[in-house]
Amino acid sequence: MGGPCDLHLYGETAVVEETVNLAKAEVCRLETKYSRYRVDSYLSQLNLQAGQPQKVDSETSGLLDFADQCYRQSQGLFDLTTGVLRSVWSFRDRRLPDTDALQECLRRVGWHRLQWHSPYLVLPTGMELDLGGVVKEFAADRVLAILCQQGVTGLVNLAGDIRVTGPQPDGKAWPVGIRHPRQTDQVAAWLPLAAGALATSGDYERFFELDGRRYCHILNPKTGYPGEQAPASVSVLADNCLLAGALATIAMLLGKDAESWLASLGVPFLLFDESLTVYGTFGERLM
Amino acid sequence: MSNTLKKLATSALAVPGMMPFVQAQQPAESEAAYRFTFYSEDDSPASRTDGGAQERYQIQVHQFYLLMPYGSNMSLDVEGSFESMSGASPAYTYLDEEGVTRVYMSGASIEQRFDLYAQGRYYWSQAEAGIKGGFSIERDYRAVSTGIDGSLQINDQMTTLSGGISVGYDVINPTQDFSDTELQQANTPGRFAAKDQSIWQVSVYQGVGQIVDMNTVVQAGISVTHRSGYLSDPYREYSGAVVPYDIRPDNRTVFTLNTGLRRFMPNFNAALHADVRFLVDTWDIFSSTVELGWYQNFAPDIGWMVNNGVAFQVVPKVRYYQQTEAYFYEIPDHGEADPFYTADTTRYYSSDPRLSNYGALSGKLSLKTTFRSFAWNLTGERYVANPAYGFNASEETPGLPSFWRISTGLDYRF
Numbered sequence: 215m216g217g218p219c220d221l222h223l224y225g226e227t228a229v230v231e232e233t234v235n236l237a238k239a240e241v242c243r244l245e246t247k248y249s250r251y252r253v254d255s256y257l258s259q260l261n262l263q264a265g266q267p268q269k270v271d272s273e274t275s276g277l278l279d280f281a282d283q284c285y286r287q288s289q290g291l292f293d294l295t296t297g298v299l300r301s302v303w304s305f306r307d308r309r310l311p312d313t314d315a316l317q318e319c320l321r322r323v324g325w326h327r328l329q330w331h332s333p334y335l336v337l338p339t340g341m342e343l344d345l346g347g348v349v350k351e352f353a354a355d356r357v358l359a360i361l362c363q364q365g366v367t368g369l370v371n372l373a374g375d376i377r378v379t380g381p382q383p384d385g386k387a388w389p390v391g392i393r394h395p396r397q398t399d400q401v402a403a404w405l406p407l408a409a410g411a412l413a414t415s416g417d418y419e420r421f422f423e424l425d426g427r428r429y430c431h432i433l434n435p436k437t438g439y440p441g442e443q444a445p446a447s448v449s450v451l452a453d454n455c456l457l458a459g460a461l462a463t464i465a466m467l468l469g470k471d472a473e474s475w476l477a478s479l480g481v482p483f484l485l486f487d488e489s490l491t492v493y494g495t496f497g498e499r500l501m
Numbered sequence: 502m503s504n505t506l507k508k509l510a511t512s513a514l515a516v517p518g519m520m521p522f523v524q525a526q527q528p529a530e531s532e533a534a535y536r537f538t539f540y541s542e543d544d545s546p547a548s549r550t551d552g553g554a555q556e557r558y559q560i561q562v563h564q565f566y567l568l569m570p571y572g573s574n575m576s577l578d579v580e581g582s583f584e585s586m587s588g589a590s591p592a593y594t595y596l597d598e599e600g601v602t603r604v605y606m607s608g609a610s611i612e613q614r615f616d617l618y619a620q621g622r623y624y625w626s627q628a629e630a631g632i633k634g635g636f637s638i639e640r641d642y643r644a645v646s647t648g649i650d651g652s653l654q655i656n657d658q659m660t661t662l663s664g665g666i667s668v669g670y671d672v673i674n675p676t677q678d679f680s681d682t683e684l685q686q687a688n689t690p691g692r693f694a695a696k697d698q699s700i701w702q703v704s705v706y707q708g709v710g711q712i713v714d715m716n717t718v719v720q721a722g723i724s725v726t727h728r729s730g731y732l733s734d735p736y737r738e739y740s741g742a743v744v745p746y747d748i749r750p751d752n753r754t755v756f757t758l759n760t761g762l763r764r765f766m767p768n769f770n771a772a773l774h775a776d777v778r779f780l781v782d783t784w785d786i787f788s789s790t791v792e793l794g795w796y797q798n799f800a801p802d803i804g805w806m807v808n809n810g811v812a813f814q815v816v817p818k819v820r821y822y823q824q825t826e827a828y829f830y831e832i833p834d835h836g837e838a839d840p841f842y843t844a845d846t847t848r849y850y851s852s853d854p855r856l857s858n859y860g861a862l863s864g865k866l867s868l869k870t871t872f873r874s875f876a877w878n879l880t881g882e883r884y885v886a887n888p889a890y891g892f893n894a895s896e897e898t899p900g901l902p903s904f905w906r907i908s909t910g911l912d913y914r915f
Contacts, residue, residue, distance in 0.1 A: 267714070272517050272657070272658070273516070273517050273518060276515055276516030276517045276518075276519075277516055279512060279515060279516070280509075280512045280513055280515070280516055282512075283508055283509055283512035284509065284512075286508075286810070287505045287508060287509055329767055331716070331765065334714070334716075336767070352516065352518075352519075355518075355519055356518055356519075359518060359519065359520065452510070453510065453513075453514075454513055454514070454519060456513040456516065456519065457509055457510055457513040460509060460513075461509070478503060479503045479505060479506045480503055480506065481506060
């Protein structure tokens with residue numbers, strides 16, 4: 215899942231242990247199924263069969279429907295086909311992509327280029343799907359569903375995607391810290407989370423700085439570059455992680471328009487812009 | 502909640518496994534719609550019209566529709582319409598002394614109709630069921646109806662089974678030209694006989710839809726409808742006749758078979774719709790309908806249009822219909838006897854052109870324009886009926902209608 219994961223559960227020991235095992239199994243199942251690094255994963259098989267019609271299972275179909283809606287509502291910014299841009303961006307080597315190579319790569323990017331009529335998919339030859347933008351969030355929601363089925367009260371944290379079953383047994387909200395986008399070992403704000411989900415997207419996970427500009431891994435599918443004047447981080451509260459994560463990602467891609475867009479949606483959010491000025495509607499800010 | 506957030510939230514919840522327990526597939530959004538339709542029949546040809554008005558029906562219809570999701574697994578919808586009709590309709594057809602088929606038109610009239618239907622639906626993860634009820638009011642006609650229906654998705658949601666039953670009850674109270682009952686019976690025996698008569702109707706249908714591949718859906722359905730009561734047309738009358746001039750059996754059972762194909766053509770961003778329908782009834786009418794439609798989608802790749810969800814759909818359609826005549830359809834020969842009909846009311850007869858051998862062609866062109874959450878529709882249709890278009894049709898039926906129909910409307914999702 216690309217980062218530390220933890221569960222905080224209340225319940226009888228046996229039930230909690232069983233719940234932990236079920237949750238681990240579910241997260242492993244999703245990681246295996248949608249891993250782009252494993253050639254035998256379900257996702258890799260879909261990508262290998264690019265160019266021909268293929269029927270996808272109902273779970274993947276639901277995720278692709280959601281991605282399709284995100285694409286529409288973000289005017290094409292949220293796009294599961296941007297994964298191929300990895301081949302021209304090297305965050306480890308701290309260098310910008312070659313312009314010609316980037317333009318060539320962008321021809322293989324664009325949700326509008328594929329045919330998606332649920333449950334049938336035709337992925338044009340050379341294009342790839344990368345469900346990294348939704349699977350971690352979906353896994354957190356799946357674990358939460360398992361907690362509910364088991365009757366266990368708890369908090370799920372999958373590498374920063376957080377969701378709770380409800381308040382803690384004593385009725386208090388869960389205290390959740392939001393990482394500072396520049397001093398990443400410090401908490402920038404505290405949020406009492408009694409229901410729903412919190413997801414954060416930021417420019418501090420994979421990035422490099424060149425000539426005074428920070429280049430992060432969240433790439434605009436139209437330009438192949440990170441959004442202009444993108445926030446340093448965006449945290450969004452929503453009913454579930456899938457929605458909160460998508461809103462946070464879209465906000466990052468919108469750049470300077472992120473704050474006004476989130477405000478227009480009416481969702482609670484906390485946004486650090488590139489100068490670390492804080493905007494938003496929740497959280498006890500510490501810095 | 503903003504429209505964008507609502508769409509994203511709904512789509513997220515629709516992913517299988519997002520909810521701890523299986524969820525329902527209710528409509529995600531509310532929908533409101535208004536539609537106006539103008540219908541105009543061609544005037545009756547003067548050379549074949551014997552008295553009465555030549556201007557046939559013109560109808561204006563205002564329709565309103567509202568659909569609202571309710572709770573997490575229900576929806577409610579309400580549909581109402583108001584019609585105003587004016588013009589004349591054929592009262593009877595006959596052969597004159599020279600053997601020429603003529604149609605006698607009724608006097609022009611102005612009528613109004615109001616109807617209202619409400620429906621509640623309940624949704625499960627792979628099934629839904631609904632109950633509907635409503636009424637229709639005209640000056641001389643009252644109708645109430647109710648029904649239940651449901652559908653079930655099986656075979657990994659590739660197959661949809663649907664079915665339903667509905668019941669209706671109509672009461673007829675024809676307008677009378679005379680206040681005295683004896684005069685009514687003597688001068689307008691058809692209307693007199695129909696006073697406070699009623700019609701019961703029961704209809705049952707069963708359908709199946711199958712997704713064949715990513716671009717193809719086939720569907721089929723059968724229905725049985727039984728009507729019982731006063732099925733004659735009280736306004737088809739002939740001055741001087743001592744018995745109703747239109748006497749039909751008091752029950753009718755209709756069987757239909759529908760088949761359809763929906764084929765999406767990705768290369769054209771269009772879909773072909775093909776439908777064939779057969780009908781047979783206990784009045785010996787057999788009809789068949791073939792309809793072809795081409796749904797051409799067009800979404801310009803222009804910035805502000807993409808950002809505002811602007812898209813167009815143009816739909817040309819052609820339809821061919823033919824039917825055989827009812828076993829009691831006949832054109833009376835006024836050259837042989839006047840009045841033609843006798844007091845034998847056990848014999849059925851009608852010169853209603855809609856019960857004759859005939860065929861009909863119609864062409865329709867629709868344009869749908871979507872903008873954000875709005876959709877504007879405009880449709881024009883030309884319909885022409887003629888015995889020559891049918892099979893085994895040698896006689897003339899000058900009372901058959903031909904018409905233009907234009908409708909426009911606005912849909913809004915919220």
